[in-house]
Structure formats: C-alpha cells, structure tokens
Amino acid sequence: MLQPQDKTKAVGDHPPLQILSLYHRDMNIYGDSGNILSVTRRAELYGFRPTVRYYDPGDAWPERIDMILGGGGQDHGQERIIDDLRERGGLLHDLADQDVPMLMICGLYQLFGHYFETSDHERLEGVGILDVHTVAKPERMIGNLVEQAEDFGRVVGYENHSGLTYLGEGAQPLGMVTEDGRGNNGKDHTEGARWKKVIGTYMHGSLLPKNPAITDFLIEGAAERRYGQGTFAQMKTAMDQKSRSELERLDSLADQASRIAASRPR
Numbered sequence: 001m002l003q004p005q006d007k008t009k010a011v012g013d014h015p016p017l018q019i020l021s022l023y024h025r026d027m028n029i030y031g032d033s034g035n036i037l038s039v040t041r042r043a044e045l046y047g048f049r050p051t052v053r054y055y056d057p058g059d060a061w062p063e064r065i066d067m068i069l070g071g072g073g074q075d076h077g078q079e080r081i082i083d084d085l086r087e088r089g090g091l092l093h094d095l096a097d098q099d100v101p102m103l104m105i106c107g108l109y110q111l112f113g114h115y116f117e118t119s120d121h122e123r124l125e126g127v128g129i130l131d132v133h134t135v136a137k138p139e140r141m142i143g144n145l146v147e148q149a150e151d152f153g154r155v156v157g158y159e160n161h162s163g164l165t166y167l168g169e170g171a172q173p174l175g176m177v178t179e180d181g182r183g184n185n186g187k188d189h190t191e192g193a194r195w196k197k198v199i200g201t202y203m204h205g206s207l208l209p210k211n212p213a214i215t216d217f218l219i220e221g222a223a224e225r226r227y228g229q230g231t232f233a234q235m236k237t238a239m240d241q242k243s244r245s246e247l248e249r250l251d252s253l254a255d256q257a258s259r260i261a262a263s264r265p266r
Helices: 034-045 075-087 089-097 107-111 212-227 231-237 241-263
Strands: 016-022 049-055 067-070 102-105 115-117 123-125 132-149 153-167 193-195 198-201
Touching: 016 034, 016 212, 034 049, 034 067, 034 212, 034 241, 067 212, 075 089, 075 107, 075 123, 089 102, 102 107, 107 132, 107 153, 107 198, 132 241, 153 241, 212 231, 212 241
Parallel strands: 016 049, 016 067, 067 102, 102 198, 115 132
Antiparallel strands: 115 123, 132 153, 193 198
8 A cells, every 4th residue: 555645745734644543442541542642742743634544343444544552461452453453454564664654552563563472372473564573471471661772762551462573684673771671571571563654662651641752753743654754854853933832841740750650779
C-alpha cells in the first residue's frame, strides 16, 4: 500500500495528519491511551490538524495512515487480535518500509516481533516487523524505569511484563538500562527495539507525555513523510506565541513528571 507524498502546501493551512490507534479496544491498558492525547495535542500546537482513527478487528482499513500507535493488553486481549494482526501484517510491513512512524507498547511490541512463546510453550507467531522474539517467564519485571536513549536522552516510564524479549541483529534497542532485572530481559541491559521509524518498548506510564522528544520524533516523521523534508521545522518556526507558550508549559510539566517518576523506587 504505497502512500504518495501529499503535494498540498503544509505551512499555514493546518495540514492534516491521520493517526491510527491500533486495537484500541483490546490493547489499551496502563494508561497507553495517553500517548494518543500527547501526540494530538503537540501536533495541534505545531499547527497540524490531527485526526485519530480507531481500528479493531473487523473494521475497514484506512486509506491514509501517517502514524500508528499501539498499546499493551492482557493475554486474552492478544488472543482476540492476533488473527487480525497477522492478516494485516503485510500492510503493516509495507507502511514500516515506507517510514511510517509507529509506537508499539508492551503486548503489541511483542507481537511486532517474530514470536511470543507463552508459559505453556505455545508459540504465537508475530508479524516480524521488529527483529525480536519473546519468551514468557513466571517472574514479572514491575516498576519505574529510567533508560538512556541515544536519540532521545533520558527516557522514563513504567514497565510491567513477564515476557523476556531478545533482540536480533536487525533491531537496535530504544535505550539502555544500568541495572539487572529490568528492561527487555533483565540481563543484557537493553530496553525496547527500533527499526526504521518503528519503536517498540515496555514503557507504560503513559510514555509520551513524559518524553516529548519521542512524541516529536513521531510527529516529525509523519509530517516529513507526507509533506516533505523540512516541513516540521517550518511549522515550528511559524508557531504563534500562544502555542509556543503552551508547548513550553507542557515541556515543563513533562520534565517535572519525568523527574518525579525517576526518583520513585521500584
């Protein structure tokens, strides 16, 4: 599904951005819907006109997608969406290849990998967009998490998972943690995975309100893919003072929330 670049002039006319919330009904726990609120609000302040499409199994697939957000879910939630996810896997692969920015949290992070092996040794095949695989273990990794990401600096969130995820050569970690017993698998100090503009992570929280650098990465990727290189910078330059002040306020709140979360014990 090739999506051509939009030739509409971006700056000055509130250019639209189409955001897809993937499996919002079944994969939306631990506050992951806050990621949608964060993306849409910041995009509005930059002058875009974001709209959100909620996709669940059986729904029609949108013709235009500029960004995809997906959350975590219980095991029964994964079971309800897995067949549809596999059916849509080819479309998702095409969009990832075309640099559509995507953020997948926890359960969908696992299913964007090659497979998830359950505690009963049943293998749930994923869509293989991320070069990772996950194996369930009895112990859970739970608590506030701080990592250092090469492109985003300090990243703060909350992990709650028993699956141990291992990266292949085709994936890079989102960030690195400093202690054992946390992150992807509790051993190699990696957390999350990246490929092209796809991010997978175990960080709930919600993640994006406390980490605006990642939010802006997603918005910039969506805008530049649709309207051309330099669009995001032009939109930032054209912001009015009211929007700039509100963005500064949100950034200040994000910094405070990040610092508080980072200071809390596991």
